[in-house]
Amino acid sequence: MDKVIVELDSTKGIEQILFLNAVDRMNIIKLEKKDERVKSVLFGKKKNLGVKQVLDCDVMIAFMTNKDFEWPANNIKLMHGDQIIGGDVTDPVKLQEYQEHSGYCVLGNIVIELDKFVKIKSCADSVCMVVNPKPFPYIEHIPGISDALMASPSRFADEYIRSRAQISDKKHCVGSFLLGFNIKNHICATQAECASAKSIVY
Numbered sequence: 647m648d649k650v651i652v653e654l655d656s657t658k659g660i661e662q663i664l665f666l667n668a669v670d671r672m673n674i675i676k677l678e679k680k681d682e683r684v685k686s687v688l689f690g691k692k693k694n695l696g697v698k699q700v701l702d703c704d705v706m707i708a709f710m711t712n713k714d715f716e717w718p719a720n721n722i723k724l725m726h727g728d729q730i731i732g733g734d735v736t737d738p739v740k741l742q743e744y745q746e747h748s749g750y751c752v753l754g755n756i757v758i759e760l761d762k763f764v765k766i767k768s769c770a771d772s773v774c775m776v777v778n779p780k781p782f783p784y785i786e787h788i789p790g791i792s793d794a795l796m797a798s799p800s801r802f803a804d805e806y807i808r809s810r811a812q813i814s815d816k817k818h819c820v821g822s823f824l825l826g827f828n829i830k831n832h833i834c835a836t837q838a839e840c841a842s843a844k845s846i847v848y
Contacts, residue, residue: 659715
């Protein structure tokens with residue numbers, strides 16, 4: 647597990663690492679379910695598939711990031727049934743192009759195709775925001791580690807992670823992520839690390 651920490655510490659933009667125990671897992675599950683129940687006026691339902699997959703990993707860690715962290719791209723999709731009507735865009739140049747195009751609506755870094763969105767406004771089925779996981783290749787080379795992935799927590803879980811990490815400078819730490827991975831053998835070195843191992847299922 648020491649090698650995992652070394653890799654995370656050396657990854658650009660990662661500010662603070664937090665091992666999560668069984669209580670943390672349960673609290674995050676509750677907060678993610680709460681977030682799913684709160685529907686957005688524009689985006690409707692939300693399914694955070696990324697967090698669910700991280701919660702199913704053997705080990706779960708949270709880390710805080712600063713502005714230098716390479717934010718995952720294309721992990722948010724706005725879905726209406728099987729149809730994609732929008733998603734996140736991280737490239738500032740492309741985002742500006744969408745903002746200047748009359749066929750798109752840009753909300754933050756979310757780009758929506760207006761013609762598709764207008765057509766579904768009269769439908770009974772709401773839009774669903776799907777948040778997918780992203781591979782986390784920085785630690786995949788470590789012996790005993792597999793299936794490493796990262797996920798964006800909900801705003802409720804983000805606030806919880808920040809409180810657990812005791813973040814005082816909110817402007818410096820711009821975001822939090824959950825990191826999950828499976829272990830092929832027992833590599834936990836401390837009680838805190840072993841507590842991060844999965845003991846409950848979402």
